[in-house]
Amino acid sequence: MANVCVIGAQWGDEGKGKVVDWLASRADVVVRFQGGHNAGHTLVVGDQTYKLSLLPSGLVRGKLGIIGNGVVIDPEALLGEIDRVSAQGLTVTPATLRIAENAALILPLHPALDRAREAARGEARIGTTGRGIGPAYEDKVARRAIRVCDLAEPETLSAKLDELLLHHNTLLRGLGAEPFTKDTLLAQLQSVAPRLLPFSEPVWERLADMRRAGRRILFEGAQAVMLDVDHGTYPFVTSSNTVAATAAAGAGIGPAAIGFVLGIAKAYTTRVGAGPFPTELHDATGHLLGERGHEFGTVTGRPRRCGWFDAALVRQAVKVGGIAGLALTKLDVLDGLPELKLCTGYRIGGTVLRHVPAGKAAQAAAVPQYEAIEGWMGSTRGARSWADLPAQAIKYVRRIEELVEAPVTLLSTSPERDDTILVRDPFEG
Numbered sequence: 340m341a342n343v344c345v346i347g348a349q350w351g352d353e354g355k356g357k358v359v360d361w362l363a364s365r366a367d368v369v370v371r372f373q374g375g376h377n378a379g380h381t382l383v384v385g386d387q388t389y390k391l392s393l394l395p396s397g398l399v400r401g402k403l404g405i406i407g408n409g410v411v412i413d414p415e416a417l418l419g420e421i422d423r424v425s426a427q428g429l430t431v432t433p434a435t436l437r438i439a440e441n442a443a444l445i446l447p448l449h450p451a452l453d454r455a456r457e458a459a460r461g462e463a464r465i466g467t468t469g470r471g472i473g474p475a476y477e478d479k480v481a482r483r484a485i486r487v488c489d490l491a492e493p494e495t496l497s498a499k500l501d502e503l504l505l506h507h508n509t510l511l512r513g514l515g516a517e518p519f520t521k522d523t524l525l526a527q528l529q530s531v532a533p534r535l536l537p538f539s540e541p542v543w544e545r546l547a548d549m550r551r552a553g554r555r556i557l558f559e560g561a562q563a564v565m566l567d568v569d570h571g572t573y574p575f576v577t578s579s580n581t582v583a584a585t586a587a588a589g590a591g592i593g594p595a596a597i598g599f600v601l602g603i604a605k606a607y608t609t610r611v612g613a614g615p616f617p618t619e620l621h622d623a624t625g626h627l628l629g630e631r632g633h634e635f636g637t638v639t640g641r642p643r644r645c646g647w648f649d650a651a652l653v654r655q656a657v658k659v660g661g662i663a664g665l666a667l668t669k670l671d672v673l674d675g676l677p678e679l680k681l682c683t684g685y686r687i688g689g690t691v692l693r694h695v696p697a698g699k700a701a702q703a704a705a706v707p708q709y710e711a712i713e714g715w716m717g718s719t720r721g722a723r724s725w726a727d728l729p730a731q732a733i734k735y736v737r738r739i740e741e742l743v744e745a746p747v748t749l750l751s752t753s754p755e756r757d758d759t760i761l762v763r764d765p766f767e768g
């Protein structure tokens with residue numbers, strides 16, 4: 340029995356939350372391994388809608404959730420989210436949620452720096468979520484981060500904050516933003532410590548035990564391969580690795596434990612924030628996809644940019660992300676469109692490429708090469724078996740499989756948990 344790792348195969352918001360929630364019924368534990376509260380995962384269960392940013396999506400099924408060391412944690416955001424979902428009836432206690440003691444924290448100076456830098460960039464901004472993700476990862480790599488375990492060593496916090504403030508206040512002042520005082524930060528850390536520490540432990544030990552006992556682990560990725568700091572459309576990316584390989588380092592488990600890698604892709608493409616998007620539609624069809632797909636960012640409320648399915652991009656995500664099967668979501672949004680387009684590569688000057696070029700200028704210059712495919716008039720909305728799908732919708736899925744060189748192992752046909760068609764059980768490997 341394999342473990343499963345779910346990752347985004349485009350630029351995020353593919354429906355990872357829905358798929359993780361659906362798969363979680365057969366998992367014993369769900370593990371977040373990278374990103375932070377820049378993620379927004381929406382789960383629709385009957386008349387309840389859950390919006391999760393840091394909490395693993397399995398909590399909605401009552402499954403144990405683990406926040407791995409690769410995640411950057413904003414304590415206020417986490418505690419706020421716990422309060423919010425608790426008010427919706429979920430149980431989040433140290434019995435249902437464990438947090439890696441060696442995960443780095445996001446402090447108020449991180450979003451402040453994130454926003455000040457974005458403002459200074461002006462037109463050249465990345466369009467970050469403004470939540471301090473980049474600055475927090477920078478501090479982790481620079482070895483000056485405050486981690487969950489540091490809350491248990493209050494006598495060390497003052498010196499650690501001195502080091503952080505030396506760096507951040509210099510930058511903040513230079514950018515014309517308000518500097519922070521040590522007292523404010525210290526008070527915040529002291530106030531969250533008693534609530535956060537009961538969740539903290541060496542999660543690698545628990546995961547090793549569960550693995551030895553044959554428990555099923557479901558790794559829940561955030562963001563997506565094209566937002567990966569190495570493999571994405573740099574510099575318009577997030578600040579973590581989002582590929583499946585990260586699940587091992589970001590949870591504290593060996594790579595063999597990752598198991599089946601399920602890539603999630605929408606049946607079209609969206610992107611929030613700035614950066615290249617070759618198949619973006621600025622016309623009525625793009626508008627229609629946005630309206631029908633309710634394409635507004637969960638975290639920032641920004642309208643998502645919409646466009647045709649980019650098979651060249653997903654093929655690349657399949658290769659670098661180690662994707663063994665795809666879950667194709669939001670097929671229903673394409674219902675009734677007379678003709679669809681699939682991008683098979685890009686023309687840049689006189690050359691045609693089958694992959695996203697690495698350079699920023701080349702990415703911006705990439706002109707998509709399309710093949711057209713007939714749409715379908717019937718409805719796929721809510722379909723729960725292949726037999727419910729119009730023949731042309733099946734042809735569309737089959738063509739995607741050929742172009743991206745991976746099988747579609749799961750189809751999603753509405754936001755609802757059970758409107759899902761299983762082709763191959765990823766837990767069977």
Ligand code: GDP
Nearest residue numbers: 352353354355356379380381669751752753754
């Ligand atoms: P994530 O970040 O990858 O978890 O995706 P988000 O939750 O940010 O965005 C996906 C949105 O699409 C959510 O509002 C989901 O409820 C919704 N969704 C997921 N699957 C489907 C589907 O098959 N059809 C439709 N119409 N909506 C879906």
Ligand code: IMO
Nearest residue numbers: 351352377378379466467468561562577611612
């Ligand atoms: P989920 O998990 C879509 C984008 C931001 C911005 C870039 C960098 O819901 O799929 P950051 O705040 O991470 O430094 O912003 O990455 N971004 C996302 N886009 N879905 C997400 O997460 C995202 N997380 C970050 O919009 O372009």
Ligand code: MG
Nearest residue numbers: 352379380637
């Ligand atoms: Mg999202």
